[in-house]
Amino acid sequence: MKLKQRVKVGVALLLAVMTVLTGCGKGEDQSPNTSPGQAANTTQSADDLSKPIELSVAVWDIQAGFDAPNAKNDKVYNDLTEKFNITIKPVQITWNDWSEKVKVWAASKQLPDMFANAIDLGLYQTWAKQGVLKPLPDDLSPYPNLQKFMSDESVKPLKVDGKFYSIPRFGGGDVGEARLGRPIRYRMDWAEQAGFTKEPQSFEEFLAMTKAVMKQHPGIAGLTINAKGYLLTQFLGSFPEMVNSNSWTQENGKWIPSFTSERAYTGIQQLRTLYTEGVLDKDFAIQKDADGTNKFLSGQSFALYGMEGVTDDQLATFKKANPGVSPSKAMGYMNIWPAADGKRYTMAGAPYWSDTFFPGTLSDEKFKRALQVMDYMVSDEYRVLGINGIENVDYKVENGQYVSLLKENETLADKYPITSKLVWLAAWDPLLYKGKKVVSSDPEAAALLKLQIDTWNRFKQEDTPMPVNFEFDAISTPAKNKFAADPSIMDNIVKVVLGKGDPIAQWKEIVKSYDSKGVPEAIKEVNEEAAKRGIK
Known part of the structure; x- marks a missing residue:
């Protein structure tokens, strides 16, 4: 569970992408009854699975799962595709190219049908308004698990003009997770x-x-x-x-x-x-x-x-x-x-750091099926299955503990190679701190897992979550959004670290340079909006 960290890219690339994206959203896969940026009518016959559908999916290293020797025998994956009458076309991303690829795909109108990513809030809002992303239906009652997710307080900043354009990949249940x-x-x-x-x-x-x-x-x-x-x-x-x-x-x-x-x-x-x-x-x-x-x-x-x-x-x-x-x-x-106030701080924030998105050109028919799949994938049933394997085959529950039944040198990644990648499409690792993750048969792996859980609980007792205000994060103004899309802050921190001379003097100069980038206007707009909403 990570805090929703918005990955930044070079200014030149971002500007180029934003230029190309103007007017983006019209594609051959667009339903004739749905215009770009318009929510699909997914509430009718949401359980109709009679027609086979192919969905292209991008999640980290997914191609490696499909290329694995045992891929065709991945029972968890095969059961998933049979359950929803789908086939999945893998679209590869890696930890070295994932943030750039999504922008190139968006610019060329080649976004996969479903893709996991961490798009910074400013760009997310821009893409939502331009029709690059498809909004979720207002009525999520046919998808009860998604409906629960999207009602969480931490999801508020994802709303653009009254609609959601992504499904957060939850990994926990509160800001301290x-x-x-x-x-x-x-x-x-x-x-x-x-x-x-x-x-x-x-x-x-x-x-x-x-x-x-x-x-x-x-x-x-x-x-x-x-x-x-x-x-x-x-x-x-x-x-x-x-x-x-x-x-x-x-x-x-x-x-x-x-x-x-x-x-x-x-x-x-x-x-x-x-x-x-x-x-x-x-x-x-x-x-x-x-x-x-x-x-x-x-x-x-x-x-x-x-x-x-x-x-x-x-x-x-x-x-x-x-x-x-x-x-x-x-x-x-x-x-x-x-810190100076005597408190030890830990990361805190939304119990997700990235989302699953759908392109604005996705047909209503495909979108319905994709939402059905996502609703199942965020359920406790699939989370346990995708991360632990099949009960009484790969693990058993003994005295409340999930115990591995795998043979020596046997791993879930080998048995279910596609699932080992696909499982992360809908959620981050949500089970570890809930006691629902299998304890490895490898004693060292088991000891490391116990250390992780014990440390998490120790920090929960000893430390203070960093300040979080979801109401404030939901504020959207033109100057704030423009500033949020600027990736240069992290670049400038690196520049000062590598620099010579007084680092604080250099940092002050950098901060001053942001006046020309609209920071004073953003501060004015944000404080006016915060005052209107009574946010303190």
């Missing part, structure tokens, strides 16, 4: 060898610990990151609102973009210090997503911003690179040091 969304993983064993048996109580202690470990392990990086956005983990220890670079905060009775606040200075200075002190991986700015995670797993870094849980593949990578080392005793979670 994302408390491990920006984790700090570290080699606990290395820290103990260097004489550090307790978590650091300040940034300075973290820096000292990391340098001590690096001295004992020459050549390693002190800190790597899963992706550039994970740099913002640093702000949990000083100004948690900045964990989302496009968030807003209230100061002196006035709403302002968080990055314009003086409270951002501490985190900016700390990031520069990590880099100049040689702690932050020197390649962080040019790496691909997950490169930093792989370095950590391979014993090439001490700490990592990222990696909430450990997958089977990641566990195998660690074991291969660190022979004789117990993964569960080596890879710990570090609680962030207290």
